[in-house]
Amino acid sequence: MSEIRNLALACRDAAQATFALDGQTKRRLLCDMAAALEARCDAILAANARDVQQATAKGIQGAMLDRLRLDEARVSGIAHAVREIAALPDPVGQVTRSETRPNGLEIQRIRIPLGVVAMIYEARPNVTADAAALCLMAGNAVILRGGSEALHSNVAIAGLLRHVLEQHDIPAAAITLVEDLSRDAMVELLQLSDLIDLAIPRGGEGLIRFVAEHARVPVIKHYKGVCHLYVDASADIPLALNLLVDGKTSRPGVCNALETLLVHRDIAAPFLAQAARVLEERGVELRGCERSRAYVPGMRAATDDDYAAEFLDLILAVRVVDDLGGAIGHIQRFGSDHTEVIATRDDAAARRFVQAIRSAVVMVNASSRFSDGGELGLGAEIGISTTRLHAYGPMGAPSLTIERFVVRGDGQVRHPQSKL
Numbered sequence: 001m002s003e004i005r006n007l008a009l010a011c012r013d014a015a016q017a018t019f020a021l022d023g024q025t026k027r028r029l030l031c032d033m034a035a036a037l038e039a040r041c042d043a044i045l046a047a048n049a050r051d052v053q054q055a056t057a058k059g060i061q062g063a064m065l066d067r068l069r070l071d072e073a074r075v076s077g078i079a080h081a082v083r084e085i086a087a088l089p090d091p092v093g094q095v096t097r098s099e100t101r102p103n104g105l106e107i108q109r110i111r112i113p114l115g116v117v118a119m120i121y122e123a124r125p126n127v128t129a130d131a132a133a134l135c136l137m138a139g140n141a142v143i144l145r146g147g148s149e150a151l152h153s154n155v156a157i158a159g160l161l162r163h164v165l166e167q168h169d170i171p172a173a174a175i176t177l178v179e180d181l182s183r184d185a186m187v188e189l190l191q192l193s194d195l196i197d198l199a200i201p202r203g204g205e206g207l208i209r210f211v212a213e214h215a216r217v218p219v220i221k222h223y224k225g226v227c228h229l230y231v232d233a234s235a236d237i238p239l240a241l242n243l244l245v246d247g248k249t250s251r252p253g254v255c256n257a258l259e260t261l262l263v264h265r266d267i268a269a270p271f272l273a274q275a276a277r278v279l280e281e282r283g284v285e286l287r288g289c290e291r292s293r294a295y296v297p298g299m300r301a302a303t304d305d306d307y308a309a310e311f312l313d314l315i316l317a318v319r320v321v322d323d324l325g326g327a328i329g330h331i332q333r334f335g336s337d338h339t340e341v342i343a344t345r346d347d348a349a350a351r352r353f354v355q356a357i358r359s360a361v362v363m364v365n366a367s368s369r370f371s372d373g374g375e376l377g378l379g380a381e382i383g384i385s386t387t388r389l390h391a392y393g394p395m396g397a398p399s400l401t402i403e404r405f406v407v408r409g410d411g412q413v414r415h416p417q418s419k420l
Contacts, residue, residue, distance in 0.1 A: 004188045007176050008143060008195040011116050014171035015141035019113050023090030029168050030086035030133055034079040036160045041075045047156035055149045063253025063312040068123040068149055078126050082133045085379035091398040092139045106408040111401040113139030115197040118189060120145050120211050122203030125153035130380040132161050132175045138400035141174040145189060148181045190215040202383045221387040224310040225255030225338040227368045230327040231271055232344035233264040240343035244275055247368040249282045253312045256339055256371040260307060260317040262327045268320045272296055288318035307334045324349050328356045335359060337386040339371035360386055360393035
């Protein structure tokens with residue numbers, strides 16, 4: 001039997017223990033994990049420094065290096081996210097539907113854990129703690145397969161979390177870290193349909209497509225985040241500028257950063273002049289349509305590839321549209337179902353935008369950067385689903401459960417003639 005299968009079998013066995021944990025026990029467990037992360041911050045940072053040094057030597061830079069790097073504030077943020085998860089309602093056992101049928105049957109739908117979740121991710125060591133905490137809060141066990149760039153960080157974080165499990169007499173295999181980072185091992189893991197209930201890839205489009213193409217287990221997918229800001233004719237210009245600057249420049253290498261700006265023709269002249277100035281001050285390169293370039297001399301010409309791109313960098317595609325319908329049509333053509341934003345003071349325009357856009361998150365007069373599980377009240381997120389399965393959008397602990405039917409009767413039978 002292979003090592004990967006042995007790890008998955010141990011994780012499946014450990015899931016029986018996590019399934020049985022009550023909410024109070026899970027909260028104590030997660031709070032102890034958060035405390036351990038803070039207490040051993042120096043060890044985590046030392047491991048992370050090795051990863052950053054090796055990644056830099058390999059020429060890794062930009063968004064991936066930013067996601068890899070940890071400091072005291074980020075480790076504190078990871079611990080805070082674990083505590084926020086602990087403070088949320090326990091999703092396991094929640095009754096989502098209850099009714100009594102005419103024949104007297106009492107029907108309930110109740111949340112139960114998925115079982116074993118395989119988390120496949122790149123250079124994001126915070127995912128190690130976020131995924132483990134969310135899976136445990138939902139009563140699951142988790143198999144973590146991080147990227148080679150973050151191996152030392154992941155080993156350090158997972159080791160601390162596993163130690164806390166053992167202190168609570170819970171099998172450490174409930175948090176299993178795969179250290180064999182070969183592609184063959186990942187393919188084998190993804191094909192264990194008898195042991196793994198769900199795979200969640202989190203990283204670049206290439207990783208997610210690889211997982212989707214090789215998996216024999218269900219996969220939650222999110223290929224990329226091509227997020228748009230549409231500035232309507234009635235928009236408050238200072239408000240829209242703030243949304244633009246925050247969405248594009250606060251952290252350009254993340255999936256909820258803005259990649260395209262759409263501007264109504266009636267407000268294009270004043271808005272683009274100010275937008276170009278504030279973005280240029282922050283080092284943003286603009287690529288626009290012919291109408292946009294007429295308002296901003298020196299703007300590069302945009303192609304369809306630019307409008308479809310997830311730049312993950314200080315680059316922004318720009319287009320002037322005739323009206324709200326033009327903005328909606330552009331998003332429907334080039335969007336990735338992630339997050340879309342409208343800046344408007346027209347309630348009717350806002351309603352039409354929300355109704356027409358099918359993306360997982362739609363914002364009205366709020367930054368795209370709020371499209372995040374922690375910001376949306378989930379404590380943290382295990383990923384953002386743009387796959388229309390049981391979960392859509394940022395996924396917290398409830399998205400790691402399923403609903404089953406529990407039926408209570410008093411001897412009812414479907415066919416009375418079958419009664420003895």
